[in-house]
Amino acid sequence: MSELIYPKQNELAKLIESNIPGDGVNETAIPSLFFMRQSTKIGPSYGNYKPSLCLVVQGAKDVWLAEELFKYSPTDYLVASVDLPVTAQVTEASADVPYLGFKLEFTPEQILDVLSDSEISINPKENAKRGMFVSHMEPTLLDAVLRLARLLDNPQDIPVLAPLFKKEILYRLLQGMNGNTLKQIAIEGSSTYRIRNVIEHIMNNFDRSYRIEELAEKANMSVSSLHRHFKEVTAMSPIQLQKQLRLQEARRLLLIESTDATDVAFQVGYESPSQFSREYSRMFGFPPREDIKRLRRQYEKTANE
Structure with a gap:
């Protein structure tokens, strides 16, 4: 397996390095395709994963969904099948060998399109499953990923070929050992489909x-x-998911605006500033003001290195 995969991962790493300006998350010319680069092991990041395929091309990464840890490296791939708030940390990165990542976002409609054009079996009554999984990388999937990434060197081909290669990637994922999890997000009436609608409602109205x-x-x-199906898909309760979304948005607002923590607490839906401060400290390890000062110092240090 490694003999088939690693040379192609080296090619993918070179494509990523040649198509991004530096560290950070970089949108590419291919719609819904993002490349990531990180040359230091900084603290954990907090955010929301949309339905997506995520690859570690170089380095290693940990992702937490609530208290559940997903570890993956170049021999694996991670899939988020629904929108999920996560904590992520790059665990292997250096200036000489930076972490390189690949993320391709997709929609339930694109999954349904693949299912409609294939003979992959569908069972709408299948029980809900965790909305995130890690699987071992298969050569056929990596081949399709490489074909998509190579289009960046031939941008005139992107409008015609990118949709075809994306469809092949989704087809390979659906054929994989966790393909059933992915199917469920597109099958109307399935438990996962219905929980997906609730997740979207909470994300749009978390405040x-x-x-x-x-x-x-x-x-x-x-x-x-x-309660049962929601926790099976997200590893948390609806209230816990809402709380994580509120705190993530509060941190974002505090970082980009010169806003008082009390004002932010009310903006994201808290009625009690003291409760906000307690829950913020529990999630991020520091009270709001101290956390933001610490983050700004960290970003300034990274920018000056």
């Missing part, structure tokens, strides 16, 4: 209060079924 019965009605489930 307001809601009743759990309201979410259960949106999913067409009983309250107990909603």
Whole structure:
């Protein structure tokens, strides 16, 4: 396996290095394709993964979904099948051998399109599964990924060939050992499909209060079924997911605006500034003001190196 994969990963690494200006997350000329580069092992980052295929081309990375850890390296790939708030940390990176990553976002509609054009079996009654998984890299998948990335050297081919190569990548994922997890996001009526709708509702309305019965009605489930299936997909409860979204947005606002922590707490939906401060400290390890000062010092140090 390694003899087939590693030379192609070297080629992919060179393509990434030649198509990005430096460290950070870089959008490419191919829609929904992003390249990542990081030359130091800085602290964990917090954000939301859209449905996507993620590859570590060079280095290694840890991703936490709630308390569940997903470790992956160049021999693996990670898939998020629904929108999920995560904590991620690059664990192998240096100036000489930087971390390099590949992320291709996709939609349930694109999954359904592949299913409609193939003979892959579908079972809408299958139980909900975790919305994130790590699988071992297969040569056929890496071949399709490379074909897509090579288009950056021939941009005139992107409009015609990129959609075809994306479709092949999704087809390979659906054929993989965790393909059933991916199918469920596109099958109307499946448990995962209904939980996906609830996740989207919470993400779009995280700053307001809601009743759990309201979410259960949106999913067409009983309250107990909603709790069970939601936790199976996201590894957390609806309230825990909402809290993580609020705190992530609060941190983002504090970093980009000269705003008081109390004002931010109210903006993201908290009624009690003291509760906000406690939960912020629990998630990020420091009270809001101290955390933001620390982050700004860290960014300035990184920028000056």
